[in-house]
Structures are given as C-alpha cells and as structure tokens.
Amino acid sequence: MNTSHTDRKAFDFIDILARSEKPRSRGLTMVLDKAVGLCGVEDLLQAAPYLDIIKLGWATPRLIPEHSLRKKIELLRENGINVGNGGTLLEIAWQQNKTGAFFKYCRDIGLTHIEVSNGVVEIPAEAKAALIRTASEQGFFVMSEVGKKDPAADRLLSLKDRVLEAKRDLAAGAHYVIIEAREGGRNLGIYDERGTLKEDMARYLAEEIGLENLMFEAPEKNQQAELILLFGPDVNLGNIRTEDIIPLETLRRGIRGDTCGKL
Numbered sequence: 001m002n003t004s005h006t007d008r009k010a011f012d013f014i015d016i017l018a019r020s021e022k023p024r025s026r027g028l029t030m031v032l033d034k035a036v037g038l039c040g041v042e043d044l045l046q047a048a049p050y051l052d053i054i055k056l057g058w059a060t061p062r063l064i065p066e067h068s069l070r071k072k073i074e075l076l077r078e079n080g081i082n083v084g085n086g087g088t089l090l091e092i093a094w095q096q097n098k099t100g101a102f103f104k105y106c107r108d109i110g111l112t113h114i115e116v117s118n119g120v121v122e123i124p125a126e127a128k129a130a131l132i133r134t135a136s137e138q139g140f141f142v143m144s145e146v147g148k149k150d151p152a153a154d155r156l157l158s159l160k161d162r163v164l165e166a167k168r169d170l171a172a173g174a175h176y177v178i179i180e181a182r183e184g185g186r187n188l189g190i191y192d193e194r195g196t197l198k199e200d201m202a203r204y205l206a207e208e209i210g211l212e213n214l215m216f217e218a219p220e221k222n223q224q225a226e227l228i229l230l231f232g233p234d235v236n237l238g239n240i241r242t243e244d245i246i247p248l249e250t251l252r253r254g255i256r257g258d259t260c261g262k263l
Contacts, residue, residue: 016253017233017263021049022080026212027234027252028052028176031242032183032219035060040242041072047245048079053113055238057183058088066109073110084113087145090131091121099131103138116169117145119180125165129172136173143215144169147180151187154180159201163208170213177209178238181217185239190216197226206231224248225258233263 019027030053036044044051054076061069073083085106093102106114114135118128128144135142146165148154166177179189187193190202206214215236218224221244227235233252240248250256254263 016255028236029240030238032057032239041075045079050249051081051245053082055084056086058086070109082112084115087115087117088120095121114140115143119149132172132174142174143176143178144174145178145180147189154188159204166209176215177213178215183219185219185223195220225251
C-alpha cells in the first residue's frame with residue numbers, strides 16, 4: 001500500500017524496530033499533562049501515533065475554563081488520544097462525597113479513562129474497589145494506582161502490600177495498575193533517592209502482578225531506558241513529559257544511544 005506524503009515519515013529508509021499500531025494494549029505511553037493549552041495540544045499532534053493516553057495532572061482541570069477543557073479533550077480524542085483524570089482529583093471528590101457528580105461530569109466533558117488512587121487521601125481498600133467497580137460499570141477504562149505521594153508513607157508499603165492492593169484493584173475491574181512515582185521519579189516506588197531503578201523490585205512486581213497489567217511511572221529518560229532494557233520496548237510507561245513523547249519512542253525503537261543495538 002502506498003503511503004501518502006503527509007503520512008510518510010522523514011528518513012524512512014532507516015530501519016527501526018516495529019511497534020504495534022494504535023489502539024494497542026501494550027507498550028502504552030501515558031503523558032502527564034500539566035495544563036497544556038490549546039496551542040500546546042496542537043503541537044503535540046505530530047506525536048499522536050506514539051501517544052496513547054493523556055492524564056490531566058492531579059487537580060489542574062479545576063482551574064481551567066470549562067470551554068477550553070472541552071475543546072482540548074475533543075481535539076485530543078479526534079486524533080486518537082484517550083484522556084483521563086489525575087487520581088488526586090477523584091480522591092478529593094471522594095473526600096467531599098461527590099463521586100457521583102464526578103463520574104457524571106467526566107462523561108459529560110468527554111473523558112474516556114478514569115484513574116483511581118489513594119496516594120493523598122486515605123481511601124480504604126473497600127471504598128477504592130467500589131470506585132473502580134463504579135467507574136468500570138459506567139463504561140470508563142479504569143486504571144488504578146498503587147503507592148503514596150509522600151515518600152515516608154510510601155516506604156511503609158511492603159512489596160506484598162503493593163501486590164495485594166494491585167491484585168485487589170484488578171479483581172475490582174481495573175485494566176492496568178500504575179506504580180506511583182509522581183512527576184519527579186525519586187525516592188518513591190521502584191526508584192531510589194537518585195531516581196535510579198530498583199531492578200529487583202520492578203522484577204518482583206512484574207512477576208507477581210503480571211507485566212501486562214502494569215504501567216510504571218517513569219518521568220526521567222534514564223528510568224525509561226532502564227525499564228525498556230529490562231522488560232522490552234512494549235513496557236507500559238506513564239508520567240511522560242509532553243516534550244518527551246517522541247524521545248521516548250526513539251528509545252522504544254532502538255534509535256537512541258541508550259537502547260541502540262540492545263533490544
């Protein structure tokens with residue numbers, strides 16, 4: 001089949017590793033959107049083939065005009081990019097007894113994905129499972145998150161605690177479990193205080209929960225490269241910065257020094 005000039009990639013005579021086309025179920029890239037405006041979204045569209053999900057960071061949408069947010073979500077979805085909430089916003093809605101209104105509003109403005117977390121607000125296990133079930137029953141693609149945003153609280157979670165919570169979330173209807181690392185990727189979850197991958201911990205979680213069920217937050221290039229080298233180019237990665245979508249794809253395709261000739 002001939003490729004049109006508009007679809008043809010530059011330097012297309014250079015061989016690169018193949019990747020599954022969208023919509024895909026593995027090798028997902030989820031971007032953390034820190035309130036990018038409409039012009040910024042238009043700039044992102046050249047990366048649309050490599051961008052699966054945009055997460056509206058924590059509670060940033062609360063400070064954005066509704067008409068702008070609706071236009072932004074519409075533009076993203078028109079270009080095959082799914083859009084979801086940041087988990088903190090749902091945690092706050094739960095704390096304020098407004099989850100019914102939250103899910104209704106998410107559907108109304110066009111969100112396709114719902115993140116359910118308890119990283120800031122102490123949501124009991126039963127209540128978290130109920131949120132996952134409700135979101136799933138309402139037709140949302142549900143992602144749960146395991147881990148705390150405060151490093152001291154996160155360190156109190158054992159590996160067995162994380163596995164148990166992840167399996168409970170999957171049983172409740174979550175499609176993927178996100179391993180918390182925040183936007184800094186340091187001293188949380190699978191990363192030490194320098195942001196270096198704790199390889200044994202990552203392996204354990206993948207073996208116990210199933211790599212296909214996991215999404216690792218990996219905001220830094222070294223973390224992305226380490227996880228790709230450990231698990232392969234189709235590992236699911238989240239909290240990617242908007243400017244790093246195509247750079248991450250070069251890591252997945254073996255055309256960046258960190259992974260070239262190693263995949």
